[in-house]
Amino acid sequence: SQQGEEDPQALSIQEGENATMNCSYKTSINNLQWYRQNSGRGLVHLILIRSNEREKHSGRLRVTLDTSKKSSSLLITASRAADTASYFCAPLIQGAQKLVFGQGTRLTINP
Amino acid sequence: DAGVIQSPRHEVTEMGQEVTLRCKPISGHNSLFWYRQTMMRGLELLIYFNNNVPIDDSGMPEDRFSAKMPNASFSTLKIQPSEPRDSAVYFCASSIRRDRNYYGYTFGSGTRLTVV
Numbered sequence: 001s002q003q004g005e006e007d008p009q010a011l012s013i014q015e016g017e018n019a020t021m022n023c024s025y026k027t028s029i030n031n032l033q034w035y036r037q038n039s040g041r042g043l044v045h046l047i048l049i050r051s052n053e054r055e056k057h058s059g060r061l062r063v064t065l066d067t068s069k070k071s072s073s074l075l076i077t078a079s080r081a082a083d084t085a086s087y088f089c090a091p092l093i094q095g096a097q098k099l100v101f102g103q104g105t106r107l108t109i110n111p
Numbered sequence: 112d113a114g115v116i117q118s119p120r121h122e123v124t125e126m127g128q129e130v131t132l133r134c135k136p137i138s139g140h141n142s143l144f145w146y147r148q149t150m151m152r153g154l155e156l157l158i159y160f161n162n163n164v165p166i167d168d169s170g171m172p173e174d175r176f177s178a179k180m181p182n183a184s185f186s187t188l189k190i191q192p193s194e195p196r197d198s199a200v201y202f203c204a205s206s207i208r209r210d211r212n213y214y215g216y217t218f219g220s221g222t223r224l225t226v227v
Contacts, residue, residue, distance in 0.1 A: 033215055042202055045215030092213055098167060101154040
């Protein structure tokens with residue numbers, strides 16, 4: 001399978017707390033991307049981490065990649081109500097040209 | 112930049128009718144993707160194009176679905192005849208691919224299709 005599998009399927013936390021979502025995949029990758037989808041909207045690209053990178057930051061987002069374990073994590077620090085959305089990881093498999101998305105993690109930030 | 116533009120935003124049609132969804136990718140992007148999203152099946156890749164050429168249509172459900180990209184700034188996804196099980200949100204996305212460098216996708220706002 002070319003898709004990533006997100007864990008947990010759903011996560012509910014209080015505003016201000018940190019949120020961590022995990023992603024596992026099965027084969028060698030070129031890069032791994034994280035996307036956010038607000039209800040009723042299209043996916044928004046958050047961050048891309050290449051296979052030779054181990055960690056990447058973008059504002060309140062921190063992404064890690066462990067190619068030996070074929071896993072990645074997305075950390076959102078100091079969560080806000082506006083972070084409520086579904087989050088998807090998408091590994092770009094080596095030799096592939098397309099992203100296949102899993103079911104995502106549904107994140108709810110409670111005020 | 113106006114982003115990826117899809118039309119219409121909503122479409123309600125009767126079973127058996129032809130439906131055409133449209134997409135204008137971001138100028139300069141050379142890859143275009145059509146996805147379909149439902150609660151049951153999640154986000155499914157239907158077909159994608161590189162430099163206006165269809166590369167992989169293995170996700171197209173059946174012969175009722177067809178997609179074209181006549182030029183770099185326009186693509187269509189057609190369903191003929193439509194069936195109630197085609198009801199879903201259809202997304203178009205575009206990206207750049209140069210040599211071995213890959214970039215993130217930009218998604219449109221989607222077309223919500225309801226077939227009654």
